[in-house]
Amino acid sequence: MVFFQIISSILVLFVLILLARYIWGMFFDTNYRPVEWENARKKGLISKELIRLERDYPDKVRFFNWWFQIERLKRDGVPGDFAELGVYKGESARIIHLMDPSRKFHLYDTFEGFREEDLKDETGEAATYTSRNFADTSLELVRRNIGGDENVVFHPGYFPRSVVSGQDDEDRRPLTADCRLALANLDADLYLPTKAGLEYFYPLLSPGGVIIVHDYNHKWPGIIKAVDEFMTTIPETMVMVPDMEGSVMIVKGK
Numbered sequence: 001m002v003f004f005q006i007i008s009s010i011l012v013l014f015v016l017i018l019l020a021r022y023i024w025g026m027f028f029d030t031n032y033r034p035v036e037w038e039n040a041r042k043k044g045l046i047s048k049e050l051i052r053l054e055r056d057y058p059d060k061v062r063f064f065n066w067w068f069q070i071e072r073l074k075r076d077g078v079p080g081d082f083a084e085l086g087v088y089k090g091e092s093a094r095i096i097h098l099m100d101p102s103r104k105f106h107l108y109d110t111f112e113g114f115r116e117e118d119l120k121d122e123t124g125e126a127a128t129y130t131s132r133n134f135a136d137t138s139l140e141l142v143r144r145n146i147g148g149d150e151n152v153v154f155h156p157g158y159f160p161r162s163v164v165s166g167q168d169d170e171d172r173r174p175l176t177a178d179c180r181l182a183l184a185n186l187d188a189d190l191y192l193p194t195k196a197g198l199e200y201f202y203p204l205l206s207p208g209g210v211i212i213v214h215d216y217n218h219k220w221p222g223i224i225k226a227v228d229e230f231m232t233t234i235p236e237t238m239v240m241v242p243d244m245e246g247s248v249m250i251v252k253g254k
């Protein structure tokens, strides 16, 4: 009996320590917050919602890389919309949208997970994926998560076919040659959509605009292949981002 009391007291103590550390980290642990973010926050330039999302977002480097890039685009007056390929439930899309809600934001996803035609030749981590992965979402759920703002434009369907389908439907409006992009966030996990995304979005980028590709690491050989192949066709050099999954960035030359 005494033994069980001691064990349960130790467990309770352990949980209390974890909770105290979590709460302390939420409010006082500012080491990982860049000084420019803190300055903007103190001046009231960052929305409460974005401050809350930053606290909960596990990959701080990825989060602040988006923020610094978007602040640079504002400061340098780089014109154009934002786009994301690989939206899932809209977590990254919500963050990017809140960082500059004044930009039109084009979201590309099947909103029902991967397609067999993309999966069949994959290796590495992606070879363990099936069409059931990332299928637990929907356009309606993403619309709710993002807040249903009129600047958010949905392009549902298989990418890249979704860019040309349903031209009469405003929601599926394809980007045209006169539509410029300032930022494209690519997070589709697989070789074929990533390659198609680079080929589609890069020519639409304004000078100074940026493409950010997630998962450039050994677990995702399809992403490395797509990026490396594409880099041989353009004059820019890619920049590695030391976030948790290793993003890379391409900033379009002026």
Ligand SMILES: C[S@@+](CC[C@H](N)C(=O)[O-])C[C@H]1O[C@@H](n2cnc3c(N)ncnc32)[C@H](O)[C@@H]1O
Pocket (backbone or CB within 6 Å): 085, 086, 087, 088, 089, 090, 091, 092, 093, 108, 109, 110, 111, 112, 113, 114, 115, 118, 134, 157, 158, 159, 160, 187, 188, 189, 190, 193
């Ligand atoms: C890793 S999830 C995106 C996660 C999201 N960016 C986030 O951070 O919350 C990858 C997404 O890519 C989408 N996707 C992959 N290949 C696609 C294709 N060819 N066309 C459309 N969507 C695709 C999947 O449906 C899935 O939702």
